Amino acid sequence: MSEKGSNIKSKLPSRHVSVGPKSAPHRSYYYAMGLKEHEIYQPFVGVATTWNESAPCNITLQAQAQNVKTGVKNSGGTPREFTTITVTDGIAMGHEAMKSSLISREVIADSIELSVRGHCYDAMVGLAGCDKSLPGLMMSMVRLNIPSVFIYGGSILPGKYKGKDVTVVDVFEAVGKHAAGSMSDEELKNLEQVACPSAGSCGGQFTANTMACISEAIGLAITNSAMPPAVHEEERRVFAENSGKAVMNLLNKNIRPRDIVTVESLVNAARVVAATGGSTNAALHLPAIANEAGIRFTLKDVVEIYNSTPYIGDMAPGGKYVAKDLYDIGGVPIVIKSLLDAGYINGDCITATGKSIGENHKEVIFPTNQKVVYQCDNPISENSSVVGLWGNLAEDGCISKIAGLKNLNFKGKAKCFDCEEDALTAVLKNEIVAGDAVIIRYEGPIGGPGMREMLSTTGAIYGQGLGDTVALITDGRFSGGTRGFCIGHVGPEAAVGGMIGLLKDGDEIIIDASKGEINVILNDEEIEKRKKEWKPRKTNHNSGSIWKYAQTVGPAHEGAVTQPGAKKETHTYADI
DSSP: OTTTTTTTTTTTHHHHHHHHHGHHHHHHHHHTOOOOOHHTTOOOOOOOOOSSSSSSSTHHHHHHHHHHHHHHTTTTTTTEEEEOOOOHHHHTTSSSSHHHHHHHHHHHHHHHHHHHHHTTOOOEEEEOSSSSSHHHHHHHHHEEEESOOOOOOOBBBOOOEEEEEEEEHHHHHHHHHHHHTTHHHHHHHHHTTTSSOSSBBBBSSHHHHHHHHHHHTTTSTTOOOOOSSSTTTTHHHHHHHHHHHHHHHHHHHHOOOOOOOOHHHHHHHHHHHHHTOTTTTHHHHHHHHHHHTOOOOOHHHHHHHHHHHHHHHHHTTSBBBBBBHHHHOOOOOHHHHHHTTTOOSSSTTTTTTTTBBHHHHHTTTOOSSSBBBOOOSSSSSOOOEEEEEEEEEEEEEEEETTTTOOOOOOEEEEEEEEEEHHHHHHHHTTTTTTTEEEOOOOSSSSTTTTBBBHHHHHHHHHHHHHHTTOOOEEEBBOTTOOOOOEEEEEEEEEEGGGGGGGTTTEEEEEEETOOOOOOOEEOHHHHEEEHHOOOOOSSSSSSHHHHHHHHHHHOOOOOOSOOOOOGGOOOGGGGO
C-alpha cells in the first residue's frame, strides 16, 4: 500500500481521511468524485460560500468560489467546495423573519465548523455577502484555527433616482414618507425599481460593508479585496484566485487565524469602523470574533477605541458616499493608510498575505483630490461617529451612531412597545410625535428571541422628518443603514429584568451622547417597586432553533455568543 502524502500531511487534519491503509474507504469516495491520486495526497482546502438565490448579496458567490478553487489548485492544494445558509436582512426586516437574522450568524459558524471537522479539511477560504454571513465565517475561521482567508463578495452599485445616488435605505425611509403623505404610490414604485440595480450587498457603510472593511483591517482578507463591486467580475476573479493562492501560502508557513486575530488587530478593526461611521453591529461582531480566540473584548472596549478615533470617512448613512465611491479612490487601504500614518493602526499585525499590515500598505499613496476619506489631521470630526452610553437605563451599556446628528442631547417622554410590529404600526399611523422616546423592548437576544434590527421602524421615523426630534431606544439592534437618534443593544435586556422592561409611558428619558449617558428620571424607591412587580414575559417561540438560541445566548455587550469560545478549549481542531 502506498504511503504517498504521509510526509506532506503528517500533521494536517486530512491525514485521517487520505493517508495509509485505514483510509482506503475514504479515498474511494474521493475517486468517486473524480479526484486523481495526487490530488488526494495534497492538502484539502475547504471553500465555504454563502451562495444562494435569497438576495442579490449572495448570487455571485458561486462563480467567485470557482476562481478561489483555481488559485488553490495552482498552488498545490485540493479545493473542496461547500455552502451554508444566510438570512438576508433587507428581506427579513420589519416582521417576524428578522428574528432569524442574528441567529443565522451562529448557525453559519457552527455549520462551517461541523463541515470542516466532519471532512478533516486543512485550510479554508470563506466567501460571504449578506450581513451576518461575514462575521459568521470569520468566527468559524478563528474557532477552527486552520489557515484561512476571507473574501467579500462585493457591494451593489448605487441606484439612481432623480439624478441622485440611492440605496435600499432610501426605500425604507420612503415608506415613512409615503405614510406621512409626502410621497405618492407612483414615486415609491419608481424608487423601489431602481434602488438596487445589480448583484452585491447593500451599498452604504452598512453592516456588510462595515464587516468587509473589518476583514481587511483585522487581517483575515488580502489587501484591497473588500471594495470592488460584485459586478466587477474580472477584478473579483483576480482577488478570488489570489485568495486561493494566499491560503496555501499561509498553510505552508503555518500562519493561523489566531496568529492574525489578536488584541492589537481587534483594535485596528474597531478603528476602521469608527473612522468610517460603520455599523453599530460591529460592536456585536467584534466581541464574538474575539471570543473565538479566547480574548475578552466587550462593548466597553470597542467604545473606548471608538472614542479615541477620528471620524474621517464620509460614508452613508451618516455621510454622502457609498462603497463604490470608496472603491473609486482606492478602497479600504486608503482608510488604513490615513490611520497608519497618524499612528492609530498597529502596523506590526500579521495578515492573510503573510506580511504585516504595515508592509501591505507601505506603498499606498493617499489621494488628495477627493472628499470620501480625509486625513486624520483634518478629520470630519475629532469625535467618534459611534458612541456608547451608560446609566440607570443601561447598566451594561448601549450604543448609538451619531454621524449626521444635529443634536447629541435628548429629553422626552417614553412611549413603550413590547415588540417592533406595534411600534412600526404606531409610526405608520402618525402616532409618534416630536419629543417621544420610542421604547421597543423584549427584542434582545433572549427576549426576541434573536435581537431584531429595526430599520423598518427607524427608516419610517426618519422618512417622516422626525429623525432629529424622536429617540428610539431598544434592547434590539439596528441596521447599519439606520440614521437618526437611535440607541440599541440596551443591557440588561427586558427579558432578564433590565430597566428598559420596567419603563412606563410618560417616564422622562434624558440622553447626553456627548457624555455617554442615558437615564430615566425615577427615584430608587420607584425603581425597586417596579422590580418587585415585574414578571418574565413569555414568547411564542417554545421549540425549534429560535427557542434553542434563547437557551444559550449571552448578553449583547459580550457579543451575544452562544458558546464559551477558546477560553474553555482543551483542544484545537487544527491540531487533531
